[in-house]
Amino acid sequence: MRTIIAWTLILTFIISGCGKPTAEPVKTDEAKKKKPFQPATKVEGMLREGPGKYAGDHYDEDKVNQALSKLPDGLTGDQAYSHIVQLLAEDYGPLVDKYDSFDPSIKVDLDTPEGKKAAQAGKHLNVAILLDASGSMAEKISGGKKMDLAKEAIRGFVSQLPSSAQVSLRVYGYKGSNSTADKKESCASNQVMYPLAKPDSDRLEKAMASVKPAGWTPIAEAIKAAKSDLASQGQGSENVVYVVSDGKETCGGDPVSVAQSLHESNVKAVVNIIGLDVNDAEQQGLKAVAEAGGGEYTAVQTKEELEQQFKAERQRLEIAWKNWGVKMDTKIGQTWSEKIEAVWDVENKIRALNDDQEKLHMESAMNYLNENNKLIDGKYKDQYQVLYKHILLERRQMILDYNEERSHMIENLLEKEKTKEREISDQKSKDEINSID
Known part of the structure; x- marks a missing residue:
């Protein structure tokens, strides 16, 4: 019986032991502690390991010394450095972020003589030429028939417009005759002969x-x-709009009101009138049309004057493009200057943060540790030299070298962008001027 009871107890013990998992060992407070702080050995890490407890505006030498006084004696240079970083490493992160996010491109936004922005597309100079084909255009003036001279001047004008310009030719009064019987038909004759497009001489x-x-x-x-x-x-x-005409309105319309309406509409066209051998009385009416259209009236009496009128417009565009080139060059320079100053500002702030704060504060902490015999070799011995020459000075130099390299890299990019943008604007100005010439 005793044997049975004994085996029963042994079996119960075995079963109970197999049925319950072995309890995990309880973690000690030491095991729960975070991984000990390790200061960065590469400059990218050094720039991101701050701010220390007493860095920046929180610096207080007495409080730093109090914290250092609590450290055990016999610290190596590396151990001392680890504590110094936790207390005094400056926060370079926001300044490094400025380097990382800096945009070195130089894009300027300046109206061209065509009324478009330099960096925009799809906006052009559009010239609508309205040619009078009334019967009186068959008359002769100095140099030939009015119509022939007008066509010749238009050819020259259109061929020398900027390469990006578009032109249209609309002819009015080209049907019937100047007799009363044909007035209705003639006044209704108003047609585009060359729809708005890039100039094609043929x-x-x-x-x-x-x-x-x-x-x-x-x-x-x-x-x-x-x-x-x-x-x-x-x-x-x-x-x-260029209206080439040798006389006033003869179909009962109100060109002054129409010109004003066109100028004030969303099209915002400027209406210029070129009066070809027009008498004094009719000139007043054509001047009023040009004024209402926000443009100018020019009277010409000869072939030479007609050609000179169109030549003057080409010269105006040439001067405008030259001035645009100068303004672009100046604005590119101003943009470059603003960006280069922003880079220098970051560089100077990092240098000041390192030299005027971190370096001085860390050296002060190092001297306190040394003077209070916290370093393993005592005052002014090996570990002091290790901490000073091989750790703190190397840290400072790595940060300064990084700062200079980043700054110079962005400066070089800005210089390339400035040169590229100036070459682009200079070439555009030259191309447009050449197309006018």
């Missing part, structure tokens, strides 16, 4: 070849129709 020549002096002078209807020619070009384009 197509333009073909369009003008069929135009012959014929009827009356519907200036108002021609200007009104020019709005639809220009309306699809979008906001920001520079729209200019």
Whole structure:
């Protein structure tokens, strides 16, 4: 019986032992502690390990010394450095972030003579030429027939517009005759012979070849129709209308009101009038049209004067492009200057943070440890030299070298961007001027 009881107890013990998992050892407070602080050995880490407890505006020498006094004696240089970093490492992170996020591109936004921004596309100079084909354009002035001279001047003007410009040619009064019987037909004749597009000399020549002096002078209807020619070009384009006419409105329209409406519309076109051999009385009416359209009236009496009028416009554009080039160069320089100063500001702040704060504070802490015999070899012995020459000075130099390299790298990028942008704007200015010449 005793044997049975004994085996029963042994079996119970075995079963109970197998049925319950072995309890895990309880973690000690030491095991729960965080991994000991290890100061960075690479500069990228040094720049991110701050701020220390008494860094920056929190620096208080007495409090630092109190914290150092609690450290055990017999510290090695590396151990002392670890405590110094935790107390006094400065916060370079925000300044490093500025380096990392710095945009070295130099883009300027300046209106061109065509009324578009330098960095934008899709906005052009649009020139709508309205040519009078009334019967009086068959008359002769010095140099030839009015119509022939007008066509010749238009050819020259269009061929020398900026390469990015678009041009259209609308002819009015080209049907019927200047007799009363044909007035209705003639006043209704108003047609685009060359739709708004890049200049094509062959197509333009073909369009003008069929135009012959014929009827009356519907200036108002021609200007009104020019709005639809220009309306699809979008906001920001520079729209200019040149009306070439040898007389006043003869179809009962109100060109002054129409010109004003066009100028004040979303098209914002400027209406210029070129009066070809116009008498004094009719000049007043054409001047009023130009003034209402925000433009100018020019009277010409000869072939030379007509050519000079279009030549003056080309010269205006040439001067405008030269001035644009100078302004672009200046603005690029100003943008570069602002960005380079921003880089220097970061560089100077890192240098000041290192030299005027961290270096002085860390050396003060090092001297306190040494003078109070906290270093293993005692005052002014090996570990002091290790801490000073091989740790603190190396840390300072690594940060200063990093700072200088980052600054110079961005400066070089800015210099390349400045040169590239100036070359682009200079070339654009030259190309546009060459296309005018």
